[in-house]
Amino acid sequence: MTEQRVLNLHDLRNLPRETTTAWVTPSVRSRVEAGLGFTLRPPLQPLPSGVQTLVVIAGGTLIDEAKVWRLENAPLVKLIAVPSIWGSGAEASPIAVRNRNGKKDIRIDPKLLPDARGVWPELAASVPTPRARMACGDCWAHALEGFLSPLAGDPLRLEISKLIRQMLRLPLAGDPAWFELSARACAGQAQASVGVVHGIAHVLEGALQAQQPAGDWNHAKLCSIFLFPVMRFNQQASGKWQNLLQQYELPADTILKVLRELFDCHAFDLAIPALSVHWMDILRDPCTRTNSTTVRPSSLDYFVGKVFL
Amino acid sequence: MKNRDKLKQLLMDIFLLSETEFRFDLKREEIPTWDSMGTVAMAVGINETFNYHFTPAEAMSVNGVEDIIRILESKGIPFHD
Numbered sequence: 183m184t185e186q187r188v189l190n191l192h193d194l195r196n197l198p199r200e201t202t203t204a205w206v207t208p209s210v211r212s213r214v215e216a217g218l219g220f221t222l223r224p225p226l227q228p229l230p231s232g233v234q235t236l237v238v239i240a241g242g243t244l245i246d247e248a249k250v251w252r253l254e255n256a257p258l259v260k261l262i263a264v265p266s267i268w269g270s271g272a273e274a275s276p277i278a279v280r281n282r283n284g285k286k287d288i289r290i291d292p293k294l295l296p297d298a299r300g301v302w303p304e305l306a307a308s309v310p311t312p313r314a315r316m317a318c319g320d321c322w323a324h325a326l327e328g329f330l331s332p333l334a335g336d337p338l339r340l341e342i343s344k345l346i347r348q349m350l351r352l353p354l355a356g357d358p359a360w361f362e363l364s365a366r367a368c369a370g371q372a373q374a375s376v377g378v379v380h381g382i383a384h385v386l387e388g389a390l391q392a393q394q395p396a397g398d399w400n401h402a403k404l405c406s407i408f409l410f411p412v413m414r415f416n417q418q419a420s421g422k423w424q425n426l427l428q429q430y431e432l433p434a435d436t437i438l439k440v441l442r443e444l445f446d447c448h449a450f451d452l453a454i455p456a457l458s459v460h461w462m463d464i465l466r467d468p469c470t471r472t473n474s475t476t477v478r479p480s481s482l483d484y485f486v487g488k489v490f491l
Numbered sequence: 492m493k494n495r496d497k498l499k500q501l502l503m504d505i506f507l508l509s510e511t512e513f514r515f516d517l518k519r520e521e522i523p524t525w526d527s528m529g530t531v532a533m534a535v536g537i538n539e540t541f542n543y544h545f546t547p548a549e550a551m552s553v554n555g556v557e558d559i560i561r562i563l564e565s566k567g568i569p570f571h572d
């Protein structure tokens with residue numbers, strides 16, 4: 183789905199140290215220092231002259247920040263993105279989603295795509311179990327909403343359907359294979375669009391973080407929680423959901439069972455008041471408006487009433 | 492429900508218009524939420540409601556509510572009920 187170069191750990195180790203610098207997330211700092219030996223610098227700060235390659239080893243938030251930073255401040259510097267956790271697929275996408283004043287700033291530009299993405303499977307071991315599970319939900323949201331998008335054509339749906347079958351074979355837990363599948367899911371949805379799961383996540387993340395700071399509300403968690411309710415909504419709203427899955431020989435019941443496993447009823451209940459307050463903002467979100475079925479003002483009742491259960 | 496009423500409700504929901512804002516002679520440029528994403532949502536909604544799938548060319552050629560009715564009527568979906 184993408185012509186982006188893919189580098190393994192051996193390739194990363196062979197990058198010239200004198201012209202390469204790295205920005206890393208704190209959770210992998212010691213591992214990067216021991217494994218790669220790059221000069222680490224504080225993220226989003228000016229680079230010294232002579233730096234030709236910037237390696238960012240982090241989650242999607244910092245990778246997306248780095249993509250925009252590079253475009254605006256150092257367009258000639260080569261950017262290599264190495265995800266420390268799967269799910270966002272930021273390393274493989276020309277889209278950058280940044281948090282600004284509690285809202286999402288979304289930019290789309292081919293020049294935002296990193297020059298290469300790195301795969302470092304051992305980093306999967308450093309991901310805590312609950313976070314790993316949510317990252318799987320993020321990946322599932324990209325794959326399913328990209329597959330169902332009204333903007334997706336047959337070749338893309340065929341490719342994503344193969345990806346979904348591979349995802350079904352993986353546990354909802356830390357597994358290095360998720361890195362590759364996540365990158366492919368994100369590259370796929372970048373060619374189509376996503377749907378109301380992302381509309382909800384984009385609008386509610388900032389609001390819930392402000393209301394419930396201890397709740398660890400993030401994009402992956404919201405995708406994980408709302409994926410099952412939204413897919414049931416799509417399924418019940420029109421026959422398109424079932425027809426598309428049948429057409430591409432995807433097992434609807436098995437997929438729904440996976441999504442049900444991701445669903446956290448307690449967290450959903452905590453999010454419902456914010457969902458009600460911000461529903462009209464969610465309807466205005468561009469992602470919601472490319473949902474595979476029509477989302478209406480009255481659709482809120484479906485979620486609040488937990489009709490999906 | 493008559494087709495005119497179905498279409499009115501659909502477009503009010505998709506473009507987030509109130510009862511007083513909606514008119515059957517509304518033009519695309521009068522509706523701020525009728526951008527490219529709004530066109531996608533409109534095409535999805537028309538398919539669900541009237542079981543007719545706009546071609547991309549048809550969807551892009553629509554410049555107002557009357558154009559939607561004209562296209563649907565040409566496909567045998569009556570609006571004089």
